[in-house]
Amino acid sequence: MPADDSLSMDQISALFPQLENIQLVGAKGPQQIFTATLKSNFAPVMLRVVPTEEAGVFGWDPEFIVRSLTIVEQAHQGLLRVYEVGQAGPFTFIISEHSPYPRLADLETLPQISPQAALNLVRNMAEGLLTLHRKNIFHGGITPKLISLRADGGDALLLPINIYPAQPPVDMGDFASPEWVTGAEAAFTPGMxxxxxxxxLYILLTRKTPMEAGFAMPSTLIKCSDAVDAVVSRAINPDTRERYRNLGDFITDLDKAIASPTGRNAAAIPARPSSPAVPAMNMQKGQTNIYYYLIPALIVGI
Incomplete structure (x- = not known):
């Protein structure tokens, strides 16, 4: 919506009587973003509005709205709450929980957390996403900007929806899976x-991306177990045949790693045999180049 056509704050407030303390904080193309307070429970929320006539161009098409409405019905401690999706006046809107915590994108402002804390944080988000996957709803747009973290490492929350669906996948950087960037998969999948x-998980453990770390296993950078290395390497394997196929298996292996996050143990997850298309993973500690097979996929992503 052009700036000279924008509604006044009084008009915005009249369109959203369920909210108070509405303040404009920014814009992303046609989307305007506000902070507010939900009157019913005093929860801090984010209000995002897009002119309905531009909603489809922006990516808020009917399928996106239906998926968003289903997410409204879900609540999990690993997910930021989506309270309401609909239309008001000239706008299509989303009202979601607003976390006061820093984002993963601002990791440099957060202290180092333990491997066990990192594993638990990712497990919590994975368990939340699993409630959506069971309804055949896949996020497809997870980025560091959508993950909020408490400074003490005690909690992590993921916004369970890609609020900028019109953005090219390459804008997600390394977080866009190779099969999405290359177009090998045209629809979102659990593997993405x-x-x-x-x-x-890799970033929480090492405070680096795999490329920044020279594709090193986490155990070569921090004190963690072989089970941690195994769950990370399988989760980010560019070959979808070798990656986890569902969040249930991913959570099961996270639990094994959580049981012994910093040392070798009998329950360590065995490395899966690689297909001929992907070199076999060397799970021995001290090997700093075992992510070399990720290089082509990440170059494509960048």
Whole structure:
């Protein structure tokens, strides 16, 4: 919506009587973003509005709205709450929980957390996403900007919807799975969300992306177990045949790693045999180049 056609704050307030303390904080193309307070429970929320006539161009097409409405019905401690989706006046809108915590994108402002805390944070988000996957709803747009973290590492929340669906996948950087960037998969899949969560785990553990770390296993950079290496490497494997196929299996292996996050143990997850298309993974500690097979996929992503 052009700036000279924007509604006044009084007009916005009249369109959303369920909210108070509405303040404009920014814009992303035709989308305007406000902070507000939900009158019913005093929860801090984000209000995002797009002119309905431009909603389809922006990516808020009917399918996106139906998926968003289903998400409204879900609530999980690993997901930021989506309270309402609909139309008001000239706008299509989303009202979602607003977390006061820093985003993963601002990781440099957060202290280092333990491997066990990192594993638990990712497990919590994975369990939340699993409630959506069971309804055949896949996120497909997980980025560091959509993940909020408490400074003490005690909680992590994922906004369970890609609020900028019109953005090219390459804008997601490394978080866009290779099969999405290359177009090998035309629709979102469970593996795409698992890939993004695997990268989130790698970053929480090492405070680096795999490329920044020279594709090193986490155990060569921090004190963690072989089970941690195994769950990370399988989650971000560019070959979808070798990656986890569902969040249930991913969570099961996260639990094994959580049981012994910093040392070798009998329950360590065995490395899966690789297909001929992907070199076999060397799970021995001290090997700093075992992510070399990721290089082609990440170059495509960048």
């Amino acid at each position: 969300d698992i890939y993004a969560l695997g990268l989130t």
